[in-house]
């Protein structure tokens with residue numbers, strides 16, 4: 544009678560750790576692309592790879608040979624198909640590994656109160672500008688970039704390097720202003736640029752009323768370590784995008800909390 548060889552099922556501690564780490568990375572990757580078309584492609588890749596592992600373990604030579612061809616080019620295909628996601632993933636890894644974290648701990652113990660006070664002073668002009676633009680139904684898109692990638696933002700933008708103030712933000716988004724079309728990018732505590740054309744998200748499951756402004760607000764946070772405030776011209780509603788997701792119709796108290804964390 545034919546006997547199966549199950550020796551490959553012997554597990555050591557490192558095998559378990561290996562599986563857990565891979566599961567964690569796959570889950571994080573899936574989280575990054577959830578809700579996008581890329582998620583379906585990702586599931587497709589994973590299915591083919593899992594199938595390859597199973598047929599390989601069962602020594603089914605022909606199928607293993609065919610699937611191996613897919614698996615071999617898989618990593619290159621992933622980099623090409625998921626260019627934006629890979630970029631965002633590496634940014635995330637880089638950010639968490641940087642000294643920024645240690646600085647945050649240091650501030651947590653020694654300078655938190657002072658920090659919050661300073662942060663409120665920084666945030667206030669932005670919140671005030673949003674309040675006023677909400678009232679006047681002035682459409683706006685303000686991006687907060689943790690890292691100002693000149694190549695990414697400056698290509699299509701008008702470079703400003705201006706101090707953040709309520710009146711400057713309001714004037715930029717005024718309907719008659721030559722700079723009102725597009726987004727303002729804030730980084731390093733400055734209004735770095737205005738009138739920026741940003742990549743729009745390809746997400747298919749967004750509310751029907753979302754036009755290009757909202758889509759660009761979400762799109763920029765998919766590809767970069769950035770968050771974005773969107774003021775709707777139609778409804779005056781304030782939305783907040785981060786990591787490719789959007790919170791709609793938020794209050795100013797909520798906006799303050801979010802900015803305190805992200806800006």
Ligand SMILES: Nc1ncnc2c1ncn2[C@@H]1O[C@H](COP(=O)(O)OP(=O)(O)OP(=O)(O)O)[C@@H](O)[C@H]1O
Pocket residue numbers: 682683684723724725726739740741742743752753754755756757758759774775776777778
């Ligand atoms: N790729 C882009 N990057 C930055 N801003 C953009 C981009 N595309 C459009 N916009 C801005 O969005 C405006 C058009 O907004 P649209 O009405 O399509 O958006 P919306 O999401 O429906 O928002 P609203 O509720 O304000 O109408 C344009 O005038 C321009 O200022």
